[in-house]
Amino acid sequence: MxxxxxxxxxxxxxxxxxxxxxxxxxxxxxxxxxxxxxxxxxxxxxxxxxxxxxxxxxxxxxxxxxxxxxxxxxxxxxxxxxxxxxxxxxxxxxxxxxxxxxxxxxxxxxxxxxxxxxxxxxxxxxxxxxxxxxxxxxxxxxxxxxxxxxxxxxxxxxxxxxxxxxxxQDEEKTKAQMEIDANYVVLKNIFEKLQCSIYTDYEKKKINKYIKNIKFSKKNIYSLSPYEYIEIKENKWILKIPCFVNTLDFQKKIQYLIGHCIMFKNQLEKTNIEINFSIEFVFNQMIKEELSEILQNSSILFECDDQLI
Structure with missing residues (x-):
């Protein structure tokens, strides 16, 4: 809640x-x-x-x-x-x-x-x-x-x-903050309803550290959990999901995450609330072309960030 x-x-x-x-x-x-x-x-x-x-x-x-x-x-x-x-x-x-x-x-x-x-x-x-x-x-x-x-x-x-x-006295700023709070609480409620628990303890520590660094270097970062976050960029709400490519169970995890993203979008659509929203995976290294095509076909963005190590 x-x-x-x-x-x-x-x-x-x-x-x-x-x-x-x-x-x-x-x-x-x-x-x-x-x-x-x-x-x-x-x-x-x-x-x-x-x-x-x-x-x-x-x-x-x-x-x-x-x-x-x-x-x-x-x-x-x-x-x-x-x-x-x-x-x-x-x-x-x-x-x-x-x-x-x-x-x-x-x-x-x-x-x-x-x-x-x-x-x-x-x-x-x-x-x-x-x-x-x-x-x-x-x-x-x-x-x-x-x-x-x-x-x-x-x-x-x-x-x-x-x-x-x-x-x-700062009406526009207050109104903008209220709009952010309204959108954020909807996305957070959806996240808590669906949950997402695929990370090992080692990965959790690495991702937690990565997100703390992101918050320090960027504005408009909002945590959904210690391991996933929202970035607001030009009025677009981007759900960022870090993921390690070089793990033995990567294929299993990426399949789970794609399904999770589809369910997240479906839950947001059911609310009938219009939020300029997208989902983006953050990988620690380059991915294969086959997976790249799957993500594009699923309307899921992705990037590689070598800070995620």
Missing amino acids: SAIAYITNQEMIEFHRLNGNKTINFWRLGNTKKISFFKKGDLLFFLSKGTEKGKEKGIVGYGVFQKSMDLNIHQMWNQYKEQNGYATKEKLMEEIIRISKNNKIPKVLNCLYLKNVVFFQAPVYLSEIGVYISNKMESYMYLDKENITNTYRILKVAENVGSDIWSM
Whole structure:
């Protein structure tokens, strides 16, 4: 799952919005339900109290998850200050005591660090895309559990609503980022649905190192996993799949990967979402002409990169 909607305190979210915070520490009580299936690059949407339309809360913005940490209150304030959502440490402590069951500050708080935070001009309601929240929901829900395009559709509604006055200071950049986030979450959901596990531990280490170097030398690189990535080039989304030619099981792997690519394209077509999309294999050495013809006939691009060693 690549996105969750989390019930949030209106005062805290309003503080972030009014201060134009682009990075925030989204803290949670230590005994709060653990979030599974939530990785770096996934989206956390703010389902804010105080925005109710009837009984339905509205989504007022989102951030991109970077890392999770467990910190005590002093560590949390020293590290993040106002990024915790309050102007002073005393105000923060008062709020933690207010919402804790025993009216005490927990020994540790779970901190979800978010970047590229965007707030909307007006709340977006999940019912607008045909999604309804269970009355039994405690703190959060996975948005794409039933339909892998839900997050995409939420962001498209939000694009029409517009970003708030602080985000509007760089409106074109914010809109472009929202479009990237919308497309990326669809591709990531498809990838996680299909999975792809053909690499040996040795190959994983080599590919992981290769992708880290690519990220360092190029812009617009987005990981789907530690071993496959997306490159955005001139508004075209290219799924890059590294592959080693000089292995004993290369023929078996390349057949698997071609089938995987066909399934990926099929799943994307089923969403009816128009993304300028292609797939490209990255080989560590030249391939035979026969395989080259097969890939071309399958509309799969390929290149040779000697950095993949």
